[in-house]
Amino acid sequence: MTGDAAKVLELLPGGHALRQEDLIQIIADAQIAPLPSAGEGWIGVANLRGNLIGVIDLGVLLGGAATSNGLLVAVSGNGLQYGLLCEGIKGASSLPAADGATIRRGPEDSDWLQAAPPGQPRLIDTTLLLADPRLQGRL
Amino acid sequence: MADKEREAAPPDPGPDQGLRVTRWLTARRRLPWLLVGIAVLPTLAVALFAWSQGTRIVTRDDGQAVRDAAISAMVAIDAEIERTEQVTISLASGAAIKAMTGAAADDRLTSEVNAFAPVYRQAILVGLNGRVVGIARRPPGSAGRIATRNFRGKQTGKPSWFKIALRNASNGAQKIVTQTIEPRPLIGRLEGTGSAPLTPISAIAVMRRGKAVGVVAVFLNWEASATIGRRILSGQAQRKESEQQLTYVVDKDGQLLLGPRGEVDLRADLIRDPVVKEMIDSEVAGYDTDLQHSTALPGDIVAGYAPMDQRIGTPPLEWTSIVTEPTSAALTDSTYLREVLIVATLVVALLASLLALVVSRALTRRAERLRASSIEVEDGAKAMQTSAEASRERARLTEERAEQQLASMEQMTELVAEMGIRGDHIAEAAAMVAEQAGRASTASEEGLRAAAEVGRTMSEIDERVSGISTEIANLATQTAQIGEIVQTVSSIADQSNLLAFNATIEAAKAGEQGAGFAVVAEEVRMLAERSKRAAAQIRSILGEIDKAARDTERSSEQGIASVRTGRERAERAAATIDQLATANEEAEAATRGIAEAAPAQVEALGKIAESTRTAAQRAEELRSESHESSKSAAELDHLAERLRELATTLTNE
Numbered sequence: 001m002t003g004d005a006a007k008v009l010e011l012l013p014g015g016h017a018l019r020q021e022d023l024i025q026i027i028a029d030a031q032i033a034p035l036p037s038a039g040e041g042w043i044g045v046a047n048l049r050g051n052l053i054g055v056i057d058l059g060v061l062l063g064g065a066a067t068s069n070g071l072l073v074a075v076s077g078n079g080l081q082y083g084l085l086c087e088g089i090k091g092a093s094s095l096p097a098a099d100g101a102t103i104r105r106g107p108e109d110s111d112w113l114q115a116a117p118p119g120q121p122r123l124i125d126t127t128l129l130l131a132d133p134r135l136q137g138r139l
Numbered sequence: 140m141a142d143k144e145r146e147a148a149p150p151d152p153g154p155d156q157g158l159r160v161t162r163w164l165t166a167r168r169r170l171p172w173l174l175v176g177i178a179v180l181p182t183l184a185v186a187l188f189a190w191s192q193g194t195r196i197v198t199r200d201d202g203q204a205v206r207d208a209a210i211s212a213m214v215a216i217d218a219e220i221e222r223t224e225q226v227t228i229s230l231a232s233g234a235a236i237k238a239m240t241g242a243a244a245d246d247r248l249t250s251e252v253n254a255f256a257p258v259y260r261q262a263i264l265v266g267l268n269g270r271v272v273g274i275a276r277r278p279p280g281s282a283g284r285i286a287t288r289n290f291r292g293k294q295t296g297k298p299s300w301f302k303i304a305l306r307n308a309s310n311g312a313q314k315i316v317t318q319t320i321e322p323r324p325l326i327g328r329l330e331g332t333g334s335a336p337l338t339p340i341s342a343i344a345v346m347r348r349g350k351a352v353g354v355v356a357v358f359l360n361w362e363a364s365a366t367i368g369r370r371i372l373s374g375q376a377q378r379k380e381s382e383q384q385l386t387y388v389v390d391k392d393g394q395l396l397l398g399p400r401g402e403v404d405l406r407a408d409l410i411r412d413p414v415v416k417e418m419i420d421s422e423v424a425g426y427d428t429d430l431q432h433s434t435a436l437p438g439d440i441v442a443g444y445a446p447m448d449q450r451i452g453t454p455p456l457e458w459t460s461i462v463t464e465p466t467s468a469a470l471t472d473s474t475y476l477r478e479v480l481i482v483a484t485l486v487v488a489l490l491a492s493l494l495a496l497v498v499s500r501a502l503t504r505r506a507e508r509l510r511a512s513s514i515e516v517e518d519g520a521k522a523m524q525t526s527a528e529a530s531r532e533r534a535r536l537t538e539e540r541a542e543q544q545l546a547s548m549e550q551m552t553e554l555v556a557e558m559g560i561r562g563d564h565i566a567e568a569a570a571m572v573a574e575q576a577g578r579a580s581t582a583s584e585e586g587l588r589a590a591a592e593v594g595r596t597m598s599e600i601d602e603r604v605s606g607i608s609t610e611i612a613n614l615a616t617q618t619a620q621i622g623e624i625v626q627t628v629s630s631i632a633d634q635s636n637l638l639a640f641n642a643t644i645e646a647a648k649a650g651e652q653g654a655g656f657a658v659v660a661e662e663v664r665m666l667a668e669r670s671k672r673a674a675a676q677i678r679s680i681l682g683e684i685d686k687a688a689r690d691t692e693r694s695s696e697q698g699i700a701s702v703r704t705g706r707e708r709a710e711r712a713a714a715t716i717d718q719l720a721t722a723n724e725e726a727e728a729a730t731r732g733i734a735e736a737a738p739a740q741v742e743a744l745g746k747i748a749e750s751t752r753t754a755a756q757r758a759e760e761l762r763s764e765s766h767e768s769s770k771s772a773a774e775l776d777h778l779a780e781r782l783r784e785l786a787t788t789l790t791n792e
């Protein structure tokens with residue numbers, strides 16, 4: 001896929017970014033309430049402008065440690081609003097338009113991470129993210 | 140020199156005459172035989188003379204004459220008694236006894252007389268050798284007896300006497316009749332056995348070896364038996380003769396019985412008359428335990444008084460009858476005298492021999508000691524020569540030392556003079572030192588003030604550094620407060636950044652209408668970024684300020700410690716300077732004392748110099764005297780040589 005440069009929001013600790021059109025709001029000091037019997041990837045729910053949204057720990061989902069004192073970035077994907085808990089925001093930047101193909105770099109890579117040239121952050125597909133098997137349980 | 144001195148010595152006097160006689164006597168033991176001859180020959184002459192005289196004594200029968208005199212005296216006394224038939228005796232007063240005895244009344248005699256005076260008409264005091272040795276009493280009725288009591292006392296050799304006290308019953312006149320009798324050694328001699336026709340009333344003095352040793356009282360009853368009682372005068376004689384004492388008893392026929400002591404019981408065998416028995420009992424009861432009855436010894440010389448008693452018709456006692464065989468007794472006396480003379484001669488010869496031997500030995504020892512003394516004198520003379528040599532040597536050494544001392548005195552005089560000059564220098568130097576000490580004292584006072592000023596300055600520095608430390612602590616507190624503010628600013632910047640992101644998201648959602656708002660949001664986000672960076676820089680600066688403040692605080696603490704150490708050192712320096720000032724003052728005082736004493740020292744040195752000169756004069760005199768001592772030692776050497784020659788002469792002779 002070729003075209004105009006995409007505006008993205010790079011996340012900390014780096015290497016990942018979200019498309020600006022997928023963003024809803026960045027919330028600092030979000031109150032996350034855990035939910036019993038939730039699926040493996042969901043850590044709880046948060047209040048987004050009066051609506052309850054499910055919250056996913058992006059660090060865990062990327063195979064790292066659980067995130068503490070991070071920022072909650074509310075996104076929308078596949079018509080569903082949910083939150084991604086990350087360590088912080090590196091800043092806004094513009095990325096060249098990608099071909100839209102998902103490139104797997106290894107067997108551990110998920111489908112919701114798009115390929116990116118070296119030195120650039122990989123975009124997170126908020127729609128495919130919801131298809132991750134670790135998020136398929138009850139919310 | 141020595142020969143001249145020997146020529147000047149006195150001549151040798153040689154051995155004296157006494158020494159020659161002593162040597163002659165001690166040589167060949169002549170002296171013992173000489174002394175024996177001198178002692179024995181006169182003794183033999185006396186013995187021969189005594190032998191012949193003893194014969195003459197027997198021939199003359201002086202004992203008979205004495206006996207006659209005694210009998211005459213006794214007869215006179217008896218006649219006096221007869222003439223005072225009606226007179227009774229009272230000797231109750233001590234004065235009467237003193238009148239009789241010539242001495243103070245003896246308690247014992249007084250009690251005796253007082254006890255017997257009412258009973259006996261007469262009392263006869265018996266004196267021997269000037270002392271009252273007994274009392275003889277005659278009871279009334281002419282049938283009584285004469286009892287004797289002996290009293291202890293020394294015999295003085297004075298004539299014995301009898302004193303009879305009489306008192307006329309009609310007119311109370313008292314009379315004392317005194318008759319003396321001189322005891323002679325040969326009045327009579329009592330043989331070992333025999334009899335003597337004694338009168339009923341008798342008093343007999345017992346003699347032994349020419350000394351009166353007792354008085355015999357005869358207790359005689361013309362119808363019964365009689366006893367002879369005797370008292371020993373001397374306890375010593377009694378002890379000596381105790382084993383040989385015999386008992387004499389005169390029976391009613393006047394026979395004198397003789398037996399060993401204790402064989403005859405007087406009261407049981409002889410006293411049959413109740414009156415006599417009573418008398419004897421009372422007598423024995425009144426006598427002391429040392430009363431000895433009839434204890435004359437064979438060979439005792441007996442003298443006595445035998446008054447005639449006409450009333451009982453007893454013929455007068457013939458004294459010759461005591462001596463059973465007068466002729467043989469006289470011969471016995473002569474034999475006894477010869478025996479005595481022979482024994483005495485032998486004893487004298489023996490004693491003379493012993494004396495000669497003792498004297499000879501003493502003289503021989505003396506001669507030996509004299510010879511030994513001569514050797515010692517010779518040795519002493521040699522030692523004296525040695526001593527003279529030593530004295531001469533010492534005199535020479537003394538002279539040399541006197542010369543050395545003289546030289547030393549001269550050196551000492553020079554040294555004293557030099558010391559006087561140095562004393563002046565010392566005084567000047569002491570004055571200079573005192574001045575320097577005064578300056579040092581002034582400097583010490585200035586140093587003391589400077590040290591005090593340093594101490595004050597140190598205290599001010601301490602206060603100021605302490606203030607700086609407080610200010611730095613306040614600065615650290617304020618820096619911490621600024622850090623907190625900066626943290627707030629940084630947080631606001633973060634929130635502004637997020638707010639700008641959210642504004643950008645919202646502007647993007649607004650599309651074309653939100654483009655301007657997106658620009659503003661971007662400007663806000665950039666401003667937030669700048670604020671955050673500025674806050675980070677401020678935080679960095681604050682960190683550096685905090686580090687600098689901590690370093691400053693640490694330096695301040697070190698500075699405070701250093702200031703305090705400096706202040707303490709300043710205080711110690713002040714104390715040291717103070718001590719130095721005190722020492723300087725003392726040194727100044729001492730130096731001034733030295734400077735003041737220096738003239739006195741110079742004066743004393745002058746006196747020492749004077750004394751040294753005097754000592755030098757005396758050393759000169761000592762040298763002269765040593766020279767004279769050397770001369771005297773030479774003379775002493777000469778005398779010692781002469782003395783040694785004399786001792787050699789004595790030793791060889």
